[in-house]
Amino acid sequence: MVSIALQRTRSIANGRLGSLLLLLALCVVLVVVGQRVLSGGLSFFIQILVFGLANGAIYGLVALGYTMVYGIIELINFAHGDLVTLGAFIGLAFFPIFGLVEGKDLGLIGVAALAAVFLIAMLLTGGINVLIERVAYRPLRNSPRLAPLITAVGMSFVLQGIMYLWKGAFQIHVPDILPGSRIPLGPGASVGVKDLIVIAIAVVLVIGLNLFIDRTRLGKAMRATAQDRDAAQLMGIDINRTIAATFFIGAVLAASAGMIRGLYFNTVNFSDGYQLGLFAFTAAVFGGIGNIQGAALGGLFIGLVKAYGDAYFSSAWTDVYVFAILILVLVFRPSGLLGMRVPEK
Amino acid sequence: MNWLSRSKPIVLVVAATLGAFACGGGGGGGSSTSTNKGTIAIGIDLPESGAEASNGVPTMAGVKFAVDQKKSIKGFTLSTVNFDDAVNGVHDPQKGAQNVNQMLANADVLGMVGPFNSNVARAEIPITNQAGLVMVSPANTNECLTRDYDYCDPKASGLRPSGQANNYFRVAATDDHQGPAMADYAYDQLKATTLAVGSDNETYGKGIADNFAKEYLKKGGKIEVRQDYPGMKNVSDFRSFLTSAKSKNAAGVYFGGTDSNKVCVVRSQMKGIFPASTPFMGGDGVVTSQCLNDAADNAVDMYGTVAAVDASHTPEAKSTIDAFKKANPNATDYGAYTVPAYAATQAIFEAVSMAIDSNNGNKPSRKQVRDAMAKVKNLKTPIGTISFDKYGDVQPQIITVYHAKAPSGTDQANAPACNTNNSVCWVFEKSVNYSGGA
Numbered sequence: 001m002v003s004i005a006l007q008r009t010r011s012i013a014n015g016r017l018g019s020l021l022l023l024l025a026l027c028v029v030l031v032v033v034g035q036r037v038l039s040g041g042l043s044f045f046i047q048i049l050v051f052g053l054a055n056g057a058i059y060g061l062v063a064l065g066y067t068m069v070y071g072i073i074e075l076i077n078f079a080h081g082d083l084v085t086l087g088a089f090i091g092l093a094f095f096p097i098f099g100l101v102e103g104k105d106l107g108l109i110g111v112a113a114l115a116a117v118f119l120i121a122m123l124l125t126g127g128i129n130v131l132i133e134r135v136a137y138r139p140l141r142n143s144p145r146l147a148p149l150i151t152a153v154g155m156s157f158v159l160q161g162i163m164y165l166w167k168g169a170f171q172i173h174v175p176d177i178l179p180g181s182r183i184p185l186g187p188g189a190s191v192g193v194k195d196l197i198v199i200a201i202a203v204v205l206v207i208g209l210n211l212f213i214d215r216t217r218l219g220k221a222m223r224a225t226a227q228d229r230d231a232a233q234l235m236g237i238d239i240n241r242t243i244a245a246t247f248f249i250g251a252v253l254a255a256s257a258g259m260i261r262g263l264y265f266n267t268v269n270f271s272d273g274y275q276l277g278l279f280a281f282t283a284a285v286f287g288g289i290g291n292i293q294g295a296a297l298g299g300l301f302i303g304l305v306k307a308y309g310d311a312y313f314s315s316a317w318t319d320v321y322v323f324a325i326l327i328l329v330l331v332f333r334p335s336g337l338l339g340m341r342v343p344e345k
Numbered sequence: 346m347n348w349l350s351r352s353k354p355i356v357l358v359v360a361a362t363l364g365a366f367a368c369g370g371g372g373g374g375g376s377s378t379s380t381n382k383g384t385i386a387i388g389i390d391l392p393e394s395g396a397e398a399s400n401g402v403p404t405m406a407g408v409k410f411a412v413d414q415k416k417s418i419k420g421f422t423l424s425t426v427n428f429d430d431a432v433n434g435v436h437d438p439q440k441g442a443q444n445v446n447q448m449l450a451n452a453d454v455l456g457m458v459g460p461f462n463s464n465v466a467r468a469e470i471p472i473t474n475q476a477g478l479v480m481v482s483p484a485n486t487n488e489c490l491t492r493d494y495d496y497c498d499p500k501a502s503g504l505r506p507s508g509q510a511n512n513y514f515r516v517a518a519t520d521d522h523q524g525p526a527m528a529d530y531a532y533d534q535l536k537a538t539t540l541a542v543g544s545d546n547e548t549y550g551k552g553i554a555d556n557f558a559k560e561y562l563k564k565g566g567k568i569e570v571r572q573d574y575p576g577m578k579n580v581s582d583f584r585s586f587l588t589s590a591k592s593k594n595a596a597g598v599y600f601g602g603t604d605s606n607k608v609c610v611v612r613s614q615m616k617g618i619f620p621a622s623t624p625f626m627g628g629d630g631v632v633t634s635q636c637l638n639d640a641a642d643n644a645v646d647m648y649g650t651v652a653a654v655d656a657s658h659t660p661e662a663k664s665t666i667d668a669f670k671k672a673n674p675n676a677t678d679y680g681a682y683t684v685p686a687y688a689a690t691q692a693i694f695e696a697v698s699m700a701i702d703s704n705n706g707n708k709p710s711r712k713q714v715r716d717a718m719a720k721v722k723n724l725k726t727p728i729g730t731i732s733f734d735k736y737g738d739v740q741p742q743i744i745t746v747y748h749a750k751a752p753s754g755t756d757q758a759n760a761p762a763c764n765t766n767n768s769v770c771w772v773f774e775k776s777v778n779y780s781g782g783a
Contacts (some may be wrong), residue, residue, distance in 0.1 A: 044592050051584050102642060169396035169434025171607055173641050180617055188592055192617060265581045267610045267639060271433075275579035310585035316546070316575050 036312040043189035048311040049304070050185075054195040054264065056303020057202030061257035062280035063287070063295035064209060065250035071290035072226045072246045075137060075148050079155035080254060081277015082163075083125055085270060087255025088174070088262040089163055091121035095175060102175040110177065118259055122252040129251030130244050138240070156274070163270035171269040174262035198264050205253060206296045213292065218245055226290070279306075279322070286326055288336030297337060301325075382420040383708055385697060387412060387690060388448040388457035388478075389427045390441055390469070395434015396605045399635065400461055403680025404483055408458045410669050410683075411690035418694060419701045421708065426454055430465055435578075435605060438468035445469045449476050455700075455714045456481070456693040458686055462603075463487035464548045466513070470504040474512050477712035481514045481692050483685035486629065486652045487552050488519040491736040496555070501736070511737050512715045516689045516728065518652035518742040520549070520628065522779035524556025526744035527599065527626050527650050529777075532564045535624050535648070537597045541570040541590030543611065545577040545602030553628040554601030561599075569593035577606040587611070587618045597623055603630035609639035609647075616643045624648055632681060632747050632771050637764035640749075644769040647749040654728050655745045655773045656684040657759035662727035681761035688726035692733075695721050741780040747771040 037045055062084055069077045095101070098113035106114070136155050140148040178197055182190040213219035221242045224232040233239050261276075262268045283302045287294025302322055309318035329337060389408050391401035405427060412423045428444035430436055441460050448454045449472070456479045460466050466485045473480050489497035490504065490513065505511065531537045540561065544554035551573055558568055570593060572586045590598060598615065602608040612625045625640075625647045632649040640647060656662040662684055669687070670679060696718035700709035703717065722732045732740045747761065752770040757763055760770035 040589070041592070044589065047588050047592075048585055051582065051588070055582055164395075164434065170605065170635055171610065171639060173613075173638050176613075176616075176641065182617060261581070265610070266613055266641065267581065267607065269578070269607075272579070272581070275576075307582070307585050310572075310582070311589055315572050315580070315586065 033312065040312065041188070043186045044311070046185055047189040048307050050189075050191045050195050052304035052307030053300065054198045054303070055307060056300035057199045058257050058261050058264070058299070059276075059280050059283050059302050060296040060299025061202050061205060061253050061260070062276060063283035063299045064206065064292060065254045066277075066281050066284040067287075067289055067292060067295040068222075068246050068250045070284070072222060072243060073137070073141065073148075074145070075152060076281065077250070078149070078152040078277065079132065079159055080250065081273035081275075081280065082156050082159035083129055083251050083254040083273070084258040084261065084276055085163060085268060085273040086128065086159055087121045087125040087251075087258030088268045089167060089258075089270075090124050090255070091117050091259045092172065092174060092262065092268070094120055100175060100177055102177060104177070106177055106179065114177070118256060121259055122255040125255035125258075126248040126251045129247045129254075133244055133247040138243075156277075160270055160273065167270060169270065171267045174266045174268055176263075176266045178263050194264060198260050201256065201260055202296075205256060206292070209249070209253070210292055212249075218242070222246055282322065282326060286329060286336055288338040291336065291338050294336055294338035301337075381417075381422055382706075383422070384424055384453050385418065385421045385455050385708070386424045386426045386451065386453040387693060388445075388451075388454045388459070389425055390430050390444045390448070390457060390459035390465075391428075391461045392431035392436040392465075393427075393429040394431045396635075397431055397434065397436055397461070399633065399677070399680065400484075400682070401429070401431070403678055404461060404682040404686040406673055406678050407483070407669070407683035407686030408690045410672060411687045411694070413672070414668075415694055418698050419706065421697075421701070423694075424453070426451060428459075430460055430462075436460075436462040436465055438465050441465035442468045442472055445472050445478070445480075449473075449478060454478070455697055455709065455711055456718075458483060458689045458693065460485065461682070462549070463490060463552075466490050467499070467504060467548065470513050471506060474505045474509050475507040477509060477512055477710075477715050479512050479514065479693065479696060479711070479715040479718045481516065481689040481718075483515070483682045483689045484517050484629075484652075485515050486517050486520045486523055487549050488521040488556075489548075489552065491515075491519070491738050492521075494521075510712075510715060511719070511735075514692065514718055514733050514737040514739075516653070516685050516692065516726075516731065516739045518744055518779065519738060520553040520652070521556050522742050523628050523650045523652045523744055524553045524558075524601070525560035526746065526777055526779060527628070527648065528557050528560035528564060528566070530648065530650075530746050530774075531597065531599070531624070531626060532561060532566050535597065537566070537624060539567045539569055539593075539595050541572075541586070541593075541595040541598045542568050543570075543572045543574065543583075543586060543598065543600045543602075545600075545606035545608060546573040546575040547602065547606070549628075549630065550600075550602030550606065550608075552601070553630075554599065557599050557601065557626075569595050574606075577602065577608075580607065581610075583611045583614050584618060587615055591618050597626065599626045600631075601628060604633050604636040604639065607639070609636035609644075612636075612640040612647055613643050622646050628652075629681070632761055634762040634764055637749060637762065637769050637771070644749050644764060645751065648774070649747050649749070649771065651681060651745045651747065651761065652742075653681075653685050653745065654743045654776055655759075655761075656727060658773055658776065659727065659729060661725070661729060665727040684727050688728045688731065691726050692718065692721055692724060692731070695724055741778050743776055743778050743780075745776045746774040748774045 065080045094117045136151045137148050179193045182192045184190045221237045225242045283298030284295045287298030305322050306318050309321045391404050393401035430441040432440050461484045463485050491501050493500040544550040570590045574580050600608050627649050629651045637644045696714050699717035700713040756772045763770035
């Protein structure tokens with residue numbers, strides 16, 4: 001009895017001490033951050049907020065693909081980041097065909113052409129991902145988890161290799177065709193039309209995806225498959241088609257993210273997908289893997305932390321901030337900010 | 346060049362056969378000048394594939410051209426043994442180390458030209474120093490490869506743990522002159538008194554940015570923002586850095602690093618944050634066509650230094666360049682380091698020739714060539730009359746400043762690089778002699 005009581009008091013003390021220390025650390029961090037933010041001025045803060053949101057929108061779009069695939073077959077699709085780059089590469093190939101060149105005002109025809117290029121890149125990348133699923137993941141669906149994980153890593157290198165052979169090792173310039181005008185937000189801060197376009201496209205896609213999964217038959221089939229594959233099959237759902245559709249949609253989002261990213265930063269490199277994928281995956285885990293809103297939220301969070309880290313502290317440490325916060329969140333909420341939507345198995 | 350690379354295996358076989366004969370008949374000590382006494386090979390180690398082929402291939406062509414012209418030294422036939430130190434298209438120190446080990450296994454290799462990148466040299470020098478193989482780099486600029494400055498890590502002596510005599514020489518000037526040269530130019534010519542400084546955090550990029558900053562502060566300039574990006578190849582958004590630079594009234598940006606690390610993407614992202622005419626400055630890592638392509642419609646008004654003379658403004662170089670361009674007619678065959686590579690090869694020829702003499706006309710050892718190289722003085726080359734100081738650094742130390750702008754007249758023909766549609770070129774601005782020390 002005594003020993004149990006002793007243990008209890010000790011654990012409470014430990015807990016209190018732990019949270020006290022944590023609180024203290026948080027206070028120090030807040031003071032340091034606050035000081036930097038105040039000395040930087042409000043308009044600078046707003047300017048960085050704009051960058052962070054636009055970056056976060058891109059991370060969010062990529063994170064959706066990770067979260068969807070994980071939700072449905074519990075595979076961490078390491079090749080997903082490279083689909084983003086592939087989408088940009090495919091889009092880039094169609095730019096000159098549709099007359100999209102730098103230094104020309106976009107106009108109505110240009111917008112239509114750009115939309116067509118987006119569509120082509122999204123459909124082709126989607127098709128390629130369905131093919132990848134058919135060749136590399138489906139045969140391994142009932143093997144131990146590690147097997148498809150490793151094929152995913154392998155596919156990542158295969159995709160990178162193909163892009164390397166296609167366009168070479170150097171970063172490729174993506175024509176700067178989005179309007180460059182900026183809307184002033186006060187002294188020294190402005191939001192670019194480009195930033196707004198990126199954020200708007202991402203928001204539309206996320207809402208669209210949500211509606212699709214909640215309202216359509218295929219969306220329902222996806223949810224059912226994610227919940228219990230065998231039961232879904234018994235109910236007459238074509239599992240193979242549902243999973244293929246998931247890969248298709250994931251890749252469509254990846255390709256759109258790749259195109260947006262290319263148009264936004266005006267540069268793309270065959271190996272960009274690795275780092276981008278890593279952070280997008282982190283975003284998905286952060287928000288709660290398998291959870292669509294969580295992925296979008298996680299992406300925004302990472303975009304903001306990276307932008308503010310770069311702006312107020314050294315960019316050398318930006319990744320450390322991101323992962324430090326991630327660890328903290330996961331320690332207290334192991335299933336991510338919004339919780340997992342993956343059923344227990 | 347195609348012809349050369351295709352015939353390489355044959356050349357090697359012939360060389361090996363000749364080498365075997367030479368070993369057999371070495372005792373004869375032939376006095377006749379026409380007899381072939383064997384083969385002496387020049388090793389080449391440069392990044393020749395992928396992103397950096399545009400650096401390495403024209404440089405390699407310079408070496409091969411020098412060998413083709415010279416053909417033989419005192420009865421020894423000259424040949425080249427070529428290695429690529431790029432892995433996945435990017436220069437790789439480990440691959441470089443592996444390459445020099447392969448060179449060392451070939452007894453004919455008495456000297457090497459290369460490497461191109463300072464971090465590759467850092468991996469190679471300890472190996473070649475041990476073996477006494479002389480290396481002459483046409484392009485390495487990091488000063489810590491030859492000098493023991495306090496801030497160097499590792500120091501030059503740390504790269505030569507065997508305690509052997511120095512075997513590393515270079516015909517490029519060093520970053521402790523290249524950085525300050527741009528600082529002088531920025532402060533005196535461009536009249537920029539407040540700047541932001543960044544780097545790709547590599548040996549070369551961070552080093553040259555530090556050297557720039559040191560001189561710029563000394564002159565009275567102010568550096569408001571400093572940002573180093575480790576793993577910069579994977580960073581795509583530099584606007585936080587640029588926005589804070591702008592908010593602190595920086596009148597320009599100096600960025601140390603190489604184009605393969607996206608340094609010139611930083612320039613393209615200045616659009617919308619800085620006015621178009623704001624200067625963007627860098628070292629020789631940005632004086633490339635890739636850099637102009639990355640900067641795209643914001644390429645004009647970048648400034649870059651090169652740690653060498655501008656061959657097109659050096660009268661001695663003209664005949665060599667003309668002959669080279671006749672033998673290698675493709676525009677991509679010629680690069681900023683073709684002529685320096687030619688000069689580096691000439692320096693090895695000179696050392697080999699001296700070593701043969703001191704070895705009574707016989708094939709010298711690697712260490713004899715190395716010792717002879719330290720004595721090379723006032724050698725006439727297309728980059729001027731050069732000597733090496735006791736550290737292995739070239740004298741005189743000449744830095745050339747280039748300005749990215751629309752070419753006019755002969756600018757395009759003389760430029761070290763232009764963008765894809767030739768609308769912007771690196772145009773010669775001026776050359777400065779920093780031999781007095783900075």
